[in-house]
Each structure stands twice: as C-alpha cells, then as structure tokens.
Amino acid sequence: MDAPAISLASEAPINWDQWHVVYGDRHKVTTVDGRVVVGLQFYKKGNRLALEMTQAELDKAGDINASSQQKRRNDEWGEDVIQIGANSENQLMTTIVPTLCMVTGVQLWLEGNKLMVLLEYVPFDVTTQTADFKKRAWTRAADATDSSAKAKWISSDPDGKVAPDSHRGRVGLQYNVLPNPLSPITGVMLDFNPGAGGGFMCVRGTTDFYGPDKATPKTA
Secondary structure: OOOOOOOOOOOOOOOOOOEEEEEOOOOOOOOOOEEEEEEEEEEEEEEEEEEEEEEEEOOOOOOEEEEEEEOOOOOOOOOOEEEEEEOOEEEEEEEEEOOEEEEEEEEEEOOOOEEEEEEEEEEEEEEOOEEEEHHHOOOHHHOOOEOOOOOOOOOOOOOOOOOOOOOOOEEOOOOOOOOOOOOOOOOOEEEEOOOHHOOOOEEEEEEEOOHHHOOOOOOO
C-alpha cells in the first residue's frame, strides 16, 4: 500500500474518507538499546494520526543525558491501522508500566471503543543504576484504565481546523510531553481537554518511578 501524496507539514486537516472513517497508525515506535522514552507527541503521518517519541540515553550513573535527546518515528507504511468512525464515541485510556520500570516503546491501540497507548518497558535496577534492555516487555490492553468517566467524541481533525462552533472533538498536535528536567516516562494518558469547538484529545505523561500513588500527569 503506497503512502498518500500529502506532506506531513501540510496544513490540510486529515479528512474522513468516503466511508466516513479516520485512521490511526498502529506501528510500534521503540528506542534503541541504552535509551528510554522521555517525550511523546501526536503528529500527522500522511492521512493518519501517529505517535512520535523523544528518546534519550541513560548514562552510567542511571541519569538522563539531556544532550542525547532525539525524535524517533516509525516510517513504515502498511495496513497496520486502527479505524475510527465519524460518529463513534471512544473511551480514552491511561496506561502505566510496573513500578521501577521505564518506557522504551509506544503503540497506538483501539480495543473495542477503548483508545489507548500500549507501552514497551524495561526494568531498572536501583542498586546498579542500570536498565536491562534484554528484558523488554509490553503492556496489554487489559492493563489500561479509564482516563475519564465518560466516552468522548473524536473527530478526524487533528490539525485543529474544526470550526469554533463544531460539536466534534479534535486531536491536539501542539502538545509535546517533554518533562523539564528530562525524566523517563512511566505512563501515558490519553485525555480530553475542554475548549471551544468541543475540546480536543491530548496526550499526557507520568514520570512517577516509584509507584502510582505519586503519579503526576504532566504536559508541556
């Protein structure tokens, strides 16, 4: 399947096709060994909504090397997509990795009407201050929890070109989750920001390393 002739930098919104469907890219995006996810953002991949990560190196002391941060995408093009109908309501979900683990990969996923980000992670040994990249594992859809009590409408307009009086949802591409100072991401929340035109979906991240009781969603 060839990629459509549309620039990622184009201001044209992602439109529903003739079957009234919008597409999300389900290809996995993973770090190289020695690096963990420190940032996350939606972007426009042809006619699809996709995830871009920021990866950074763990130094020998187990700290993030800020000068090593680098954007990373999966440019593969194929049939690995999710489909969202024009009038569907989707429950936005939150995924948290196990305690003392760090995220090394992300994947946009739709399970029924539940929209989430699956996470690849590695364990981190606080004694040796090292992560074991040979023990990469993925969360499951069943691990995700509801981000809110009610399902939300998601439209096909991630560029925010929906008219101000529209009752449809939107997806915010402008929100880049990048903690300051840089910290390993340990969880990802798909959330709904209220606003003119019905609000928009955004991505949030947690950097809580020692347990969910101290988790603090962060956006930038």
